[in-house]
Amino acid sequence: MTSIPDVGGADVVAEDLRAADGRIPGRRGRATRTRLLECLEGMLATSSFRDLKVTDVTREAGTSPATFYQYFPDIETAVLAIAEQMVDEGARLRACVTDGSWRGGDAYETASGVVDGFLRFWEQHQALLRVLDLASLEGDARFHVMRVQMLNSVTVALAEVIESVRKSDSGEAGATAGALVAMLAHTSAHQAGFESWDIHVKDLRNALTNLVFWGVTNRKPPS
Amino acid sequence: MTSIPDVGGADVVAEDLRAADGRIPGRRGRATRTRLLECLEGMLATSSFRDLKVTDVTREAGTSPATFYQYFPDIETAVLAIAEQMVDEGARLRACVTDGSWRGGDAYETASGVVDGFLRFWEQHQALLRVLDLASLEGDARFHVMRVQMLNSVTVALAEVIESVRKSDSGEAGATAGALVAMLAHTSAHQAGFESWDIHVKDLRNALTNLVFWGVTNRKPPS
């Protein structure tokens, strides 16, 4: 109801987004912040996260290190701000699961849609997802929580589907959903790697779809 | 034929294992090298890889930074030496796939063995595998190759089984094997994470076994 009119076209508007000194930045400040984030995102696409120096980002943005620290306590937090946007978009993954029918002949198509959703999402956000994994693995709780939430949302949705379609108990349904999501996430993250062996994406997509279909319905997939 | 008598009991004997100055280390040198590796391995278990300073390792080993660089060009290389040992042991995973029967009633048990093998292997080598993933993700080719080889070995074995059991074409078999291995690796790496939701290992093990069984045989698992 209280929709926020998007006057300026900026994506971050009403957030309580303070600078290091605790004050709320004005127009100029937000512009600088945004510029820093854009440069950071651009650089993430080309260089590995760990090689990324604050100095480089600020040089790229035509500003100084101190300015960066005005807006972010560290690089991780800055990346987190970028990643948040992506994770929100990750709701689409959940939608792939809930928006289709899992009964009768439609189920296979729905499964296929889920697989496609994962593959596409990972392809699209390759660089950022890699950083998410990396920071998560390094033990940064904020990234870990983010990653878990993103996958958990899909997993829960899938578990509900399994529970209702197969009438299985919820423990088994949850575990199966977790396994399937793990499979999808991991294969999607390494699609490029698979191609470098003899495995082509078409075959992979097929295999994944069959496994998801069977995992959910316990029925033989249509050939 | 020219078997090397293992006089000293050391695990690294005949390798062309040169120090920084290009000379082959003697008894004392090898001892120091080993001590460094042991300390490093111990510290990996407690602290995150990225927080690990060369200085700390050498302090722990009662020596100086320069000594460390005498034997390893950087920490990564040292960790690589430790990881190599683990990857060799990873051949056991392949054995889980090839050593059991996938025909008739035995297949389910074999699938279960594979799942167990993965879960146990990851549990056992938690810390090192995490570092392997981390360095691999960071773009270190040496770790990446190692990780790929480890998983590829199992994947190929599984693909062969699938191809022969299901008489499917090799493209599909490879893709299915890849998907299953991805699932196993990813779930094994996050077993702890699953428990923190409502998913218990028992259920997970079951779900994985069913999926592996079905993925390989395309037959309904025994209840």
Add this chain to the structure above:
DNA sequence: GCCGTTTCTGATTGGCAGTCAGATCTCTGT
């Protein structure tokens, strides 16, 4: 005990993270 070789180390250089005091810019009110 002497000497060549192997091994170790204290001291140093260099790069980047992160901080601070103060310079510069922007906007508002008159």
Add this chain to the structure above:
DNA sequence: ACAGAGATCTGACTGCCAATCAGAAACGGC
């Protein structure tokens, strides 16, 4: 248009750690 308040930016600094080097100490054969 201009002073003043506040917002924003920056050069210069500290400190930590990686990585190196010249030379000291330990070893082993004689």
